Amino acid sequence: MSEEPPSTEYEVIVVGGGPAGMTAALYSTRLGHRTAVVSRGGGRAAMMQEVHNLLGVREETSGAEFLGIGREQLEEYGCDFYQDLVSSCSREEEGLIRLSGNNDDYDTEIVILATGFNDVRPEPPLPRTGRGLHYCLHCDAHMFVDKSVYVMGHSESAAHVAGIMLNFTDEVDLLTRGDDPEWSDETAGMLERHPIDVVHEDVTGVQNGDDGWLKALEFEDGTVREYRGGFAMYGAEYNNGLARELGCEINDDGTIEVGDHGQTSVEGVYAVGDCTPGHNQLPVGMGQGAKAGIDVHFRLRDFPRDSDILDEQGPVRSAEVPGIPDELLEQAVDFHTYD
Ligand SMILES: Cc1cc2nc3c(=O)[nH]c(=O)nc-3n(C[C@H](O)[C@H](O)[C@H](O)COP(=O)(O)OP(=O)(O)OC[C@H]3O[C@@H](n4cnc5c(N)ncnc54)[C@H](O)[C@@H]3O)c2cc1C
Numbered sequence: 001m002s003e004e005p006p007s008t009e010y011e012v013i014v015v016g017g018g019p020a021g022m023t024a025a026l027y028s029t030r031l032g033h034r035t036a037v038v039s040r041g042g043g044r045a046a047m048m049q050e051v052h053n054l055l056g057v058r059e060e061t062s063g064a065e066f067l068g069i070g071r072e073q074l075e076e077y078g079c080d081f082y083q084d085l086v087s088s089c090s091r092e093e094e095g096l097i098r099l100s101g102n103n104d105d106y107d108t109e110i111v112i113l114a115t116g117f118n119d120v121r122p123e124p125p126l127p128r129t130g131r132g133l134h135y136c137l138h139c140d141a142h143m144f145v146d147k148s149v150y151v152m153g154h155s156e157s158a159a160h161v162a163g164i165m166l167n168f169t170d171e172v173d174l175l176t177r178g179d180d181p182e183w184s185d186e187t188a189g190m191l192e193r194h195p196i197d198v199v200h201e202d203v204t205g206v207q208n209g210d211d212g213w214l215k216a217l218e219f220e221d222g223t224v225r226e227y228r229g230g231f232a233m234y235g236a237e238y239n240n241g242l243a244r245e246l247g248c249e250i251n252d253d254g255t256i257e258v259g260d261h262g263q264t265s266v267e268g269v270y271a272v273g274d275c276t277p278g279h280n281q282l283p284v285g286m287g288q289g290a291k292a293g294i295d296v297h298f299r300l301r302d303f304p305r306d307s308d309i310l311d312e313q314g315p316v317r318s319a320e321v322p323g324i325p326d327e328l329l330e331q332a333v334d335f336h337t338y339d
Contacts, residue, residue: 013108018043020273020285021114022070027293029079032324040085049130078331115239116274132214132229153233154179173197262292
């Protein structure tokens with residue numbers, strides 16, 4: 001009699017329970033593969049006070065609520081969920097990938113990395129995140145139309161974002177906070193020829209309104225400038241440690257190199273969402289998750305069998321179908337049994 005596989009052995013494990021990873025897991029589970037999500041929780045989606053740019057989801061939905069509903073949906077379809085930090089990983093002799101978490105070890109045929117990145121935060125004092133301090137231009141520029149806005153940073157991309165904000169408002173300050181600008185001469189010329197105030201004094205204080213939103217920033221020369229909000233542009237720390245351990249190709253900026261369907265340079269390893277190149281947006285990450293989940297199904301599904309296997313093993317017996325594991329089959333039948 002064959003031994004039962006350990007309960008933490010899966011066909012597919014997604015590391016990271018943000019929108020990109022959970023979408024990949026949704027497809028993999030509903031397409032009949034034993035799937036788990038291992039996530040420490042938090043992440044960029046969890047920081048959203050309101051969800052923007054996601055058709056069908058109301059703006060007043062918070063990131064926590066959005067992720068909570070996603071997790072419930074996954075569990076209803078039979079995906080397992082572990083709250084754990086995967087701290088290392090390795091390829092086992094049998095070809096499986098072992099993920100070592102703080103609480104347990106997990107073995108899988110396919111791993112999908114959806115580990116995201118952390119925004120580098122500016123030095124204190126800070127406005128309150130989400131009510132005056134923002135990180136995502138495509139998400140939040142719309143809320144600053146015709147308002148006074150700052151962009152904080154001294155990099156090429158900070159200067160670029162200050163220029164972009166002129167599409168939304170005529171009051172844009174670029175705050176270097178005493179750091180030496182790293183932008184090129186050409187970019188300096190761009191700044192000079194656009195109505196952008198470059199302020200070099202450091203920020204020494206923050207004034208918030210009664211609604212909790214930023215009202216003004218105080219500067220070390222004693223001046224006070226009113227702002228509705230702005231963007232911090234200090235870069236990203238990509239969570240690519242597991243990808244590096246598995247030998248995946250990493251781009252110069254720290255993103256994980258992927259193909260059209262999220263395949264990395266290493267067999268059986270996919271990456272989706274903010275840890276890969278592209279626009280860091282919910283619909284984009286979720287689309288990448290969907291593509292990876294479908295691609296994984298193409299690789300793992302049993303039927304129809306290739307003709308060389310049929311030639312070798314003979315025709316498929318009816319006892320061998322359907323190809324879905326028993327527990328997922330039961331869960332699917334229950335799910336679609338309406339009283
Ligand atoms: C404040 C803010 C507001 C935003 N608002 C919007 C918006 O309105 N609309 C929009 O389209 N986009 C918005 N974005 C962008 C959006 O949140 C991201 O593009 C999206 O969350 C990316 O999803 P993801 O699954 O790739 O990563 P994340 O959402 O960052 O999820 C990654 C997950 O992986 C986990 N993880 C990482 N490493 C490990 C590990 N080793 N082991 C276990 N778990 C691990 C993390 O803890 C986290 O739970 C916003 C971003 C921020 C910061």
